[in-house]
Every structure is written in structure tokens, then in C-alpha cells.
Amino acid sequence: MDAVDRDASEASLLASSDRKAPSSADLLVRGATLVVTCDDAGTELAGGWVAVRNGVIAAVGTGPEPEAAEVLDATGCLVTPGLVNTHHHLYQNLTRGLFPDGTLFEWLTGLYPVWEGLDEEGAYLSAWAGLAELALSGCTTSTDHLYVAPTGAGDLWAAEIRAAGEVGMRFHPTRGSMTRSVKDGGLPPDSVVQDDDEVLADSQRLVEAFHDPSPHAMVRVALAPCSPFSVSPELMRATAELAERLDVRLHTHLAEDADEDTYCLETFGRRPVDQFAEVGWLTDRAWVAHCIFPDDAEIARLGAAGVGVAHCPSSNSVLGNTRICPVTDLRAAGVPVGLGCDGSSSNDMASLWVESRHAMLLGRVRGGPTAVAARDVLTMATRDGARCLGRDGEIGQLTPGAAADLAVWPQTGPAFAGALADPVAAWLRCGPTLARHTVVAGRPVVRDGVVTAPGLDDVLVRHRGVATRVQGLAR
Numbered sequence: 001m002d003a004v005d006r007d008a009s010e011a012s013l014l015a016s017s018d019r020k021a022p023s024s025a026d027l028l029v030r031g032a033t034l035v036v037t038c039d040d041a042g043t044e045l046a047g048g049w050v051a052v053r054n055g056v057i058a059a060v061g062t063g064p065e066p067e068a069a070e071v072l073d074a075t076g077c078l079v080t081p082g083l084v085n086t087h088h089h090l091y092q093n094l095t096r097g098l099f100p101d102g103t104l105f106e107w108l109t110g111l112y113p114v115w116e117g118l119d120e121e122g123a124y125l126s127a128w129a130g131l132a133e134l135a136l137s138g139c140t141t142s143t144d145h146l147y148v149a150p151t152g153a154g155d156l157w158a159a160e161i162r163a164a165g166e167v168g169m170r171f172h173p174t175r176g177s178m179t180r181s182v183k184d185g186g187l188p189p190d191s192v193v194q195d196d197d198e199v200l201a202d203s204q205r206l207v208e209a210f211h212d213p214s215p216h217a218m219v220r221v222a223l224a225p226c227s228p229f230s231v232s233p234e235l236m237r238a239t240a241e242l243a244e245r246l247d248v249r250l251h252t253h254l255a256e257d258a259d260e261d262t263y264c265l266e267t268f269g270r271r272p273v274d275q276f277a278e279v280g281w282l283t284d285r286a287w288v289a290h291c292i293f294p295d296d297a298e299i300a301r302l303g304a305a306g307v308g309v310a311h312c313p314s315s316n317s318v319l320g321n322t323r324i325c326p327v328t329d330l331r332a333a334g335v336p337v338g339l340g341c342d343g344s345s346s347n348d349m350a351s352l353w354v355e356s357r358h359a360m361l362l363g364r365v366r367g368g369p370t371a372v373a374a375r376d377v378l379t380m381a382t383r384d385g386a387r388c389l390g391r392d393g394e395i396g397q398l399t400p401g402a403a404a405d406l407a408v409w410p411q412t413g414p415a416f417a418g419a420l421a422d423p424v425a426a427w428l429r430c431g432p433t434l435a436r437h438t439v440v441a442g443r444p445v446v447r448d449g450v451v452t453a454p455g456l457d458d459v460l461v462r463h464r465g466v467a468t469r470v471q472g473l474a475r
Ligand SMILES: [Zn+2]
Pocket: 087, 088, 089, 145, 253, 289, 342, 343
């Protein structure tokens, strides 16, 4: 295929064939073994290149290349759209590895008091380190579900948005919340919950201050009460109404654990998905984390409504779930299923590559060797993650007019010796675990395996200091 020669703003209108290469570009990624575009036709270009102008894909092609101000060498590499992380709790890397063995409810009740120590500096440093870690594994867009708001902690969301800007990542922070403490029959202690009015007012403030609805936005805010067992039904309902009014997305945990079924039946007289529908969340504005325990009828309801799911295979495995997320059934029902790392302690690695491989393996454990192919997983990690975030066509694919977010995966060295048949299958079966280059909005945030934003070493030293304090350890 040839390429296009138009301004980025016009590029999406152009067909991808019978065009001349653009005369110039800001960035050219060249020499790839294979470029996988994840477009509607499933286009894959052996020996392909990607040209970027003004932060947007200007063209993809083979053959004659445009001149470019900056060139990234992709020789021996697979090029894919950047991966989209649809569920995370960045602040939890301050308590990485704490309470490594236990059920979800045991783990949460152990950590809630520790998380009282979160403050603005902790939110900033955990986001900086966590987003850098994600970028190294080819992630270009990440959500964050920050739901702990200790009294007097400051503006935690503004702090993490500042960090995302410094690292250069496309960022979807969500305004999480917990309002139902132990005295109200919930799980968390009083010290980390807020009241409904406080949560709603601050949700609106954050949307007005930071949410950017324009195409190719770098920051979008969603609203995200934590779970059925930590907020009131009234807050869930009011949040859905506020999201509708502000035209932002909704996120929460749903059907994560067998204990949640029991809790919802005893507390609300309904199963979790029924409760979710009861409070007005069964809508394509919502995407939910985990969704391991829906029955067949609930899967059909979620699909019909267009609710997205963030599949978090490592977290589910670490917490020893007795069931595997029914990914193939959810996808067959029309549910967009993206991938998520989830937070530290339920998954101490923030790597979308690891989640991708784990999604393939767990999917095959559940459904047999043909249940989940590497290309299915790549679609989930890119296109379907974008659908979860309401950004299909804008991120998660390498097509003219889409955001210039991509990952360059090395496929050389001993781990790839002999892996000649299919670079996409090799991507998950052989490695490489880390990207050589990660590009967001046309800017390398990782170049030659190194985070480009200055200050990582300083951030890690400061992070260690805050983690030591939060964990109550002596320096
Ligand atoms: Zn989570």
C-alpha cells in the first residue's frame, strides 16, 4: 500500500491506497518486520513504515518513505498500536507487595488503614513511576481508578494528572470514591471515606478543570465510585446522572469476587449486575473492571447495553479467583473487552504485555487451544480498550487521522531465534516483554528502552521515601 499526502486533520478522510508518500513528516518509524494497524480490515504491512505529523498518523505504508525530522529504527521489530490500560490503581505501587496472600476482602481490609497515608506527593510520585513502568511495556494510554481520599490529603487527582503530563502519557484519571464505611455496613474504615455531596461536588470540579472532550485529547476524566460494597446506592445513581449531564464516562468494579455476590444478595437483595442496573449504570457510558461472575443472562444484558469490561487476568490470578473471566462469551455478546493491570498487591507488575500474554493463557485454560489467538488479544489490548474508553477510531489503531500512539517491539536475540512464522503470535509466545520505543501523540516517551522524560531516578528516590512512610517502616 502507498501513503497519503495531506494535513493530519484531513488524513482520516483519505483511503489508504493509491496515494503518494507524504513529502515530510515529524516522525517516521521505519524498517519494521511487520506493522499491524488493527484497522477494520485487519491490515498488516510487511516491511512497513508509519509517518506522523502534528501528533496524528499521517500515513502508513510500504515502499518509498517520506522525509522526517525524527526517525525511529524498527528494524527487526513488530509495530503495533500503543496498548491501552483500562483499569489501574497507580497509588497502590506505594504498597507494592504488601499482603501478598489473601482473598480480595482480606487484602482490602488490611490495606485500607495503610492507604490513609496517601497525600499529593504520594499521588504524584506513584503516578509518575507507574506510568513510566507502563510506557516501558508499550502502553500509551492509561486509566487510573483513584478511590481513596484521606482527610486533608489535598488534590490527589491534580497531582497525578501533572505526573502524566510530565511522562507524556495519554491519561484517563477517574474520580473514585468510597462513602460506605464499616459503620454503614461497608468494608472501608471511616478515615478513607467521604460523604456523597463532597464526592459529587469534587467530581464536577475535576471534570470542569481537566476533562478535554476534543479529538486526540491527552486527558479525559471519568467518574468512578469504587464498588457495590464501598459506596451507597444513592451515590451510584447520582453519579450516573452527573456523568450524563457532564457527558463523561463511568467506571467501577463489578462482579469481581464470589464474596461480592453474597454481599449484594444480603445487602440489596439482588445480584451485582441487577444492582448495577438498578442504580442506572447499565449503559454504554460505563466500563467495569473484572466482571468474572456474571451468569449467561447477565452477560447478554451487559452486551446488549454496550457496557465495556476491563479484563485483569493477573489480578484475578493473584487473588486466587475460583473462576476465570468469561472473555470469549462477553465478546460474543458484544461487550468490548479491554485489558487492565489493576493495582499493586493484587498485581505487582504494571505491564500491559504481561496482561496480554496472561489473557491468552487464561483464555485457553478456560476455552481450549483455539479459544483466544494472539490477534484477539492484540485487538483487546488496543481497539477494544479504546472502545471501553469511548475512543474507538481515535486511539488503538494505526490509521490516518488516529492519534500517533504506537509501540515498537524488538523481535531479535535468543528468545526469537527461529520465530519466523508469525510476528504477532511470536509477540505473545516468545516475548519481548518490553518495548524498544513507545510513542504517544508522535513523541517518543520511551526511546531505545529508556524513558525520555527527565527525572526518573529522582522520582524513584522520592517514591521510596514516601513508600517507607506510608508502609510505616523505619528509613
Ligand atoms: Zn481494581
